[in-house]
Amino acid sequence: MTKAGFGLHSMLVAGMVVALGSLTGCGGASASGSSAVSTGSGATPIDRSPTTTPTVAGIPSTTAVAGQPYSFQPKAVNTSGTAQFTIAHIPPWAKFNTSTGQLSGTPDTSSVGQYPGITINLVSGANVVALPAFTITVAAATSKSNTVTLSWQAPTENSDGSALMDLKGYKVHYGSASKSYSDSIQVSNAGLTTYVVQNLPTGTYYFAVTAYNASGKESSLSGEVATQVD
Numbered sequence: 001m002t003k004a005g006f007g008l009h010s011m012l013v014a015g016m017v018v019a020l021g022s023l024t025g026c027g028g029a030s031a032s033g034s035s036a037v038s039t040g041s042g043a044t045p046i047d048r049s050p051t052t053t054p055t056v057a058g059i060p061s062t063t064a065v066a067g068q069p070y071s072f073q074p075k076a077v078n079t080s081g082t083a084q085f086t087i088a089h090i091p092p093w094a095k096f097n098t099s100t101g102q103l104s105g106t107p108d109t110s111s112v113g114q115y116p117g118i119t120i121n122l123v124s125g126a127n128v129v130a131l132p133a134f135t136i137t138v139a140a141a142t143s144k145s146n147t148v149t150l151s152w153q154a155p156t157e158n159s160d161g162s163a164l165m166d167l168k169g170y171k172v173h174y175g176s177a178s179k180s181y182s183d184s185i186q187v188s189n190a191g192l193t194t195y196v197v198q199n200l201p202t203g204t205y206y207f208a209v210t211a212y213n214a215s216g217k218e219s220s221l222s223g224e225v226a227t228q229v230d
Contacts, residue, residue, distance in 0.1 A: 052078040056122040057163040061193035073102040075156040083124040091115040107138045151194045166214040174207045
């Protein structure tokens, strides 16, 4: 049985490759700079700088586990001036950072249940944009032996720095030798960032996670974590 408080979540978050390293050409280049034209001596230049609209991107996990940390942070794009985040219907066990938009917290056993209608907004100048409303379901912690619970943070960017808009799911890779993974599990839900690997024989196991997009292109492996199953 995996030892309580092993810290798989924090280790995977720290090592998760946020950019989908194998992706190229996802999102076209945008023009930058400005130009001016003159209609004669003393004419006022016409500013033809491109205009942009702020956006907010990210796919929050809709599952949390009692006793384990939950974290989601959206990415703001094309902001101008002072930008900040707001939230509606924040779960009582969570806290929210208005500067970064991070929603985080650790639910306890009394928090098991659903928390619907969570909406995160980005306020940039006169513009207000929002992520789609989502629900977080807090599940009870499992006490079943021969299981390992893994958690990770969803990537929000492609390797070229553009927002990742077509995240499709993850693959959990594991095996009994470091950096040599004999088994894998496909998680076909981009919003699910916690997975319980069950029915493992006694021994030491090593785990890493990759993400893939709608085209099937896969990221590089996250940092590796290991644990003993008794």
